[in-house]
Amino acid sequence: MDIVCKISYAMREWTPKDIKQFRKTYRITAQAMADMLGVTISSIFKWQEGVRRPSKSVQLLLERVEAEIKRKGGKQHGKG
16 A cells, blocks of 8 residues: 655745845845846846746745755845
C-alpha cells in the first residue's frame, strides 16, 4: 500500500506594498533585487506598482531570501 504524505504550505502572497517594504527594510536597490531574483529591473517596478505580480516561483524565492537575511541578523545593502 502506498502512503502519500500531503504537506500543507501557505505561501505568502507578495503585494506591491510588501515588495516596497522589503526593499526599504533591507535597503536593497531595485537593480540589486532584480539581480538577486534573476529578473529585470522593469519587473521589480511593475510588481511595486501593481501592474504585474511576481510568479509563484519568484514569491517562494523572495520568502527564502527574506528568511536568509533574517537568519543572518543583518540588513542587506543593495549595490549603487
